[in-house]
Amino acid sequence: MKNSYRFLGTGASTGIPMIGCTCPVCTSVNPKNKRLRTSGLLRWEGKEILVDAGPDLRQQALAAGLRDLDGLLITHPHYDHIAGLDELRVFFLYRQAPLPCLLSASSFAEIQARYRYLFDKPDLKANLVAQFDFQILEQPRGVTRFLGLDCRYFTFSQGNVSVTGFRFGDFAYVSDIREYPQAIFNDLQGVKTLILSALRFEPSHVHLTVDEAIGFAHRVRAEQTWLVHMGHELDHDRAEGYLPPTIRLSYDGLELEL
Ligand SMILES: [Zn+2]
Ligand SMILES: [Zn+2]
Numbered sequence: 001m002k003n004s005y006r007f008l009g010t011g012a013s014t015g016i017p018m019i020g021c022t023c024p025v026c027t028s029v030n031p032k033n034k035r036l037r038t039s040g041l042l043r044w045e046g047k048e049i050l051v052d053a054g055p056d057l058r059q060q061a062l063a064a065g066l067r068d069l070d071g072l073l074i075t076h077p078h079y080d081h082i083a084g085l086d087e088l089r090v091f092f093l094y095r096q097a098p099l100p101c102l103l104s105a106s107s108f109a110e111i112q113a114r115y116r117y118l119f120d121k122p123d124l125k126a127n128l129v130a131q132f133d134f135q136i137l138e139q140p141r142g143v144t145r146f147l148g149l150d151c152r153y154f155t156f157s158q159g160n161v162s163v164t165g166f167r168f169g170d171f172a173y174v175s176d177i178r179e180y181p182q183a184i185f186n187d188l189q190g191v192k193t194l195i196l197s198a199l200r201f202e203p204s205h206v207h208l209t210v211d212e213a214i215g216f217a218h219r220v221r222a223e224q225t226w227l228v229h230m231g232h233e234l235d236h237d238r239a240e241g242y243l244p245p246t247i248r249l250s251y252d253g254l255e256l257e258l
Helices: 057-064 085-095 105-114 210-220 236-242
Strands: 004-009 039-044 047-051 071-073 099-104 132-137 142-146 149-158 161-168 171-174 193-197 224-228 247-249 255-257
Touching (some): 004 057, 039 057, 099 142, 099 149, 105 132, 193 210, 210 247
Parallel strands (some): 047 071, 071 099, 099 132, 171 193
Antiparallel strands (some): 004 255, 149 161, 161 171
């Protein structure tokens, strides 16, 4: 199995089309303007790793033909990144073992508060809920082992929520970023493929704009940067025309060989 990354979803928190919206992007017939909530499937050194579990997870898993899953990375506990946790219970049936899940202490605390029943012991005779083997990152940045793989992680923020970024080899995932320490550029040094969030051209309190993402990507100097978490203000074809050649707009279903 080659290393790859599949974009399961590339949209902002509402998904595109947004409920009730009749704007040109929400009503566009271009399939690249249909965006499920941002999530991805990383295949790395033989392991299949889901990045976030949003509210569109079931639809995304069916579209990707997902059957084997080795682990889950959680970036932060906003609804659009964890609302699909319950759907992962099928993997307990397939694996007969809890799914390893790597996340920050603050994400863990929030999930514990909101999903109390996920922490009950599995009972196959009762209603089965998803089962996770949580691996908690105690530091804001560092290197850990996950599924036997080296993983570098680092922290940035979105308003008052801490968000975790992950790096495997020369691949890095940075979504839902607004404020960040300068050390992030050390953590991202030498990255060849960068997944980076950008909401729209207009300023946002919780996301980078397209221009801010371009500036961030230029500092990382990855060979390829792919934008995710895009809002309905961004028409795919028009926004792509605006970007420099090493920075691209992703779309649902796109798969990169790494
Ligand atoms: Zn989000
Ligand atoms: Zn719209």
